[in-house]
Amino acid sequence: MTEDQRPEWSVSNQLELFSSSVRKGAEQVGQPVSIQRNIRFQKRKNVELTVEELYEGVLKGNRSLLARAITLVESNAEQHFQKAQILLQKLLPHSGKSIRIGITGVPGAGKSTFIEAFGTYLCSLGHRVAVLAIDPSSKLSGGSILGDKTRMEQLARNPGAFIRPSPTAGKLGGVHRKTREAMLLCEAAGFDVILIETVGVGQSEVIIRDMVDFFMLLVLTGAGDELQGMKKGIMELADAIIVHKADGPNKQTAEQTKREFNRILHFLQPATKGWTTKAYTCSSVTKEGISEIWSLIQSFKQTGKDSGVLEERRKFQAREWLNSMITDQLHHYFYHHPEVRNLLPKIENGVIAGEMTVAKAVESLFAAFLSDSIHLK
16 A cells, blocks of 8 residues: 555554654664653653742742751651751741631541631631641651641631641651641641641640640530539630530530530639630531621730730740740750660660669769760761
């Protein structure tokens, strides 16, 4: 068949319609056929960005570069620590202009559902919302196991929002530095509302309370049973208690629950000086109560600003951050000291066998730690 006799749909006449083809000259005598990989499927090298590139990207509100900056500050690698601190130092003057809101609640209270409804409402008002969700870490992989982006699909797609699940790395101490620094990066990127969700497991509430301006506790209806199991200390941390899922046949019960909480709160010390903590109802399904909660937070912010309480709280939090960082660094240096690492197994065995008191064991370890400060790196 000649070239002129080929049908119109033949390969030679319609090469541009095919994703791949063998062109003349691709095969040479004595050489194997070289199959070139399509450039679209070639893996891009994950080039490490400079501090200046991350700095510019964060200030421009680039969410991709903000995510990479947070990954940098969350890294446990020693070579990343100094780079992260240089970046934070440059961005520090651009931070601190947001309202920081902590959200906790009993299991099943619907924290993520509430955050999605609340965050979407704030975005509709023109606010930029960053959600930092403190996820428990998997003991196998070390990564987050709650997957907040899958639980807040609508908010995750909103261009005015940024969601970052952060693993606790198996210990609450990691929350101190990593969450605070991630919060500063989000503020520098222009997010004016920072929502920090806790897993609601006790001690994490106390840690987050020391990071935020306003702290709310989400609860469910049926306060009789709930108040029995709720710690008084957690209630005293809250600036507002939100009775969630107050819709449908549950609405009347929610109102009753609100009244019961308000009776209890009347006898508790308020979490913020000059502010009266109260209970409110809300539904993320009907959106009833969402706008009222934002109005409440705005009122809290103005009251705290006028009285100077918010400024004092920020100063106190900065001091607490410093103290927690000192503790973390001492812990790191102590357990990474070569003499301590060599001596610790023997000391532990001595204590377990009853051959040495715990006080004497600690004294011996610190003597080894302090004897050679040259190893403190």
